[in-house]
Amino acid sequence: MGFMDRLFAREERASVEDPRVPISSPNIIAFLGLDALSASGETVTIDSALGVPAIWAAVNFLPGTLAGLPLHLYKRTSAGRERVTGGLATILHDAVNPGMSSFDWRMYMFGQVFTEGRGVSFIERNAGGKPLNIWPLDPCGVTVKRFEGRKLYEYKDGSSRKVTYEASEVIDIPFMLKRDMLGHRSPILTNKDVIGLAQAVTKYGSKFFQNGGVPPFAIEGPFQSAGALQRSAEDLAAAVQKAAKENRLALSLPAGHTIKQLGADPEKSQLVELQRFIIEQIARIYSLPPTFLQDLTHGTFSNTEQQDLHFVKHTMRRWIQQFEQEVNLKLFGRVNNRQYVEMNVDGLLRGDFKARMEGYAKGIQNAILKPNEARRRENLPDDPEGDKLLIQGATAPLGSQPARGIGDNGGPPLNDNEGNDDAA
Structure with a gap:
């Protein structure tokens, strides 16, 4: 078989032991009993990992934050951009299908990303190709394969029904792709040793206090x-x-x-320090500052605020960019120059009231923001005179300042003869 034959050969991912379990699903590991056992002796699954408080906090915090960001549809115009309302904009912002809101859809999608390692949804279109609904799919029922150079998604629900979708019909958000660009990696199962250690520590603590706090x-x-x-x-x-x-x-x-x-005394074995170390390890898995997992051991007023900015710039931006590009590609195609979807992160960067007002003032005084644009960010109604760019007029070249007359600003004339032409 030549190179081109191998390249375009039909490539499937299915379990030999049970064809119903797709090999692209992390659950195949648990089904086969392979690699689910961590070095600590604990069997790590998605459900058992969610019993670790730090994992639970991360998996709830990240999807909830991403789902809570406003999702808007814009169109490009000669004057810049204009926000679109109705139709697809309503689907993305309010309800992706008759039974699911946009928040619930994104919460589910990113919840699967940060546990199973992949979020998948199907785009339902009418005969004219216009999107009607977006339906989330169970990633455990999805098998990703390649046929004649094209990526296909084969989906089986709880019944025997099997459906094959084109890549253009599926919104696919993987945590990390494998080198074949078909399979994916679960953050939980990939880091099973760290999470297994967390499970073992939790169990040890429970048994210790079950015995009245008395060691063996x-x-x-x-x-x-x-x-x-x-x-x-x-x-x-x-x-x-x-x-x-x-x-x-x-x-x-x-x-x-x-x-x-x-056995070991929990205090001497530094069980408390181990718990903190595990929180830091889990924070590394999800690229989260520890303060977002409720660990303020090393937190201060200043560095906690900086970690907040770090979170938006280096963690949220990555997921927002991936989500926006995937949705834009699948909804509008590669050669779209008219419409695009964008998440609004202004709410995460608003800061305190004084800092916002100072920022708005500088933006308006330097013709960067219009007054109405600043008012909209504060959920205030537009002003009739607020759609003009303004700039301060107090700065001028030296020597070109306008002369002040009598009464200007309540001050005296600039010289003895100014304003006294009839003095002669």
Whole structure:
């Protein structure tokens, strides 16, 4: 088989063990029982990872923030751009289909991206090619393949129905593509060792406090038989749990018996520091400053504000750009010069009231913003005289200032003869 034959050969991704499970889905790992076991001995799945508070916080925060950004449709005009209303603009801004709002659609899409590793939606069009609805698809039911050089999406829902979509019909947001540009990587399963460690720490803490905060221990004493040793261990374990339930701090031991601690002391093993380290690791996975995972250990007033700007510039911008370009490509095609979709991030960068007002003032005084543009950003109604660009007139070349007469600004004349022409 030559190079061109291999290039355009039909390439499918399907499970040999179960054809119903697409190989492009991260769930195939759990189905086959491969690589789901982390180095800590914990089996990592999407559901188990969501039990880690830092993962839960990241997976809720990122999709919620992206879904909450206003999504507008614009058209290019000779004067710049103009916002479009009605039709497709209503679909994107308000409701993508009769049963789902735009917020819920984007929340679901990005929720799948940050867990499974991919968000997929189908664009329903009428006979004229005009978009009517956008339907999110379960990424676990999507198989991505290549046939004769074209990318195709084969989708199976809960029934036996199978549908094949062209790439132009599907909005596809992967977290990271594999080198074949078909499969994708899940941020959770790719970092299973870190997340497995977080699961193990959570379980260890739960078992530790289930035993009344008492670490594992050994009983030493004059036991006469193996049965007596077993009974004493069971009685003492029950006594510890009962004391914890009754909030008692003392235990009574028979004469000649002692307790010796086994295992590591949580304080000496720095369990608290380990929890913080895990939060930092998960923040790295999602490119989030730790403050957005509610970790203010090293947070101050100034660096927290800078992390907020860092988040918008270096994390949000990447996902916004990917989403905008994918939606524009699939809705309007490659050679579109008329309309485009854009997310508005002004709300994330608004800052405090004083800083906003100072920024608006500088923009208006230097003919960058029109007064009505600033008023719209503050949700204020337009002013009849607010659609003009203004600039300050106080700055002029030295020596060209207009002369002031009597009464100007309440000051005296500029010289003794000014304003006294009849003095002669």
